[in-house]
Amino acid sequence: GESVGLHLPTLSVQEGDNSIINCAYSNSASDYFIWYKQESGKGPQFIIDIRSNMDKRQGQRVTVLLNKTVKHLSLQIAATQPGDSAVYFCAENIFTGNQFYFGTGTSLTVIP
Amino acid sequence: DTGVSQDPRHKITKRGQNVTFRCDPISEHNRLYWYRQTLGQGPEFLTYFQNEAQLEKSRLLSDRFSAERPKGSFSTLEIQRTEQGDSAMYLCASSSSGSTDTQYFGPGTRLTVL
Numbered sequence: 693g694e695s696v697g698l699h700l701p702t703l704s705v706q707e708g709d710n711s712i713i714n715c716a717y718s719n720s721a722s723d724y725f726i727w728y729k730q731e732s733g734k735g736p737q738f739i740i741d742i743r744s745n746m747d748k749r750q751g752q753r754v755t756v757l758l759n760k761t762v763k764h765l766s767l768q769i770a771a772t773q774p775g776d777s778a779v780y781f782c783a784e785n786i787f788t789g790n791q792f793y794f795g796t797g798t799s800l801t802v803i804p
Numbered sequence: 805d806t807g808v809s810q811d812p813r814h815k816i817t818k819r820g821q822n823v824t825f826r827c828d829p830i831s832e833h834n835r836l837y838w839y840r841q842t843l844g845q846g847p848e849f850l851t852y853f854q855n856e857a858q859l860e861k862s863r864l865l866s867d868r869f870s871a872e873r874p875k876g877s878f879s880t881l882e883i884q885r886t887e888q889g890d891s892a893m894y895l896c897a898s899s900s901s902g903s904t905d906t907q908y909f910g911p912g913t914r915l916t917v918l
Contacts, residue, residue: 724905726906726907728909733911733914734911734912735808735810735895735897735909735910735911735912736847736895736909737909738906738907738908738909741906781846781847783846785905790835790837790852790859790860790905791849791852791860791862792847792849792907793849794846794847794848795846796844796845796846797844797845797846
């Protein structure tokens with residue numbers, strides 16, 4: 693079946709450095725993507741989203757890049773802080789449907 | 805805090821027992837979703853409601869599982885004759901029908917079946 697996958701299951705960065713988390717998707721019909729952050733024992737928290745008619749979207753300290761040619765999504769976190777330590781999931785949605793498909797997640801650890 | 809709430813946060817039960825979880829969505833959201841998440845995995849879609857109508861069900865939702873949203877507000881998820889394989893985090897999310905349908909998640913209910 694079609695799936696969302698992440699290139700790196702774990703990522704460790706020094707506090708203050710930039711982080712890049714990658715995600716590959718295989719459903720070419722997916723047209724809406726969300727990055728979620730999940731801390732231990734909590735539900736996923738919305739970070740940023742992007743539609744397929746965009747290549748880049750910026751939020752506060754976060755940027756999402758979408759490359760539809762290679763079906764690749766990335767989340768960039770600027771000046772990573774200890775509070776950014778969590779598991780990050782990308783989720784894809786075909787706009788006409790209501791299900792989001794999640795990847796397995798990348799665990800980000802920020803080293804003080 | 806007017807986010808999605810779930811109750812209970814933790815449930816420990818013996819195999820064969822029935823359990824029921826509750827989800828209260830964000831008040832103005834008419835869509836409600838249930839997901840299941842096992843350790844180290846992303847959430848997996850179970851079912852979806854628009855108002856009180858259950859519009860989609862995953863093949864993961866066996867006949868031991870039933871979900872309701874009788875008044876189009878809160879929802880319940882019941883698991884009958886629980887099995888050890890049902891142990892997971894059960895997440896609820898809500899959204900409003902519109903151009904983005906961004907789903908906002910609750911804190912989840914952690915189920916442990918002994």
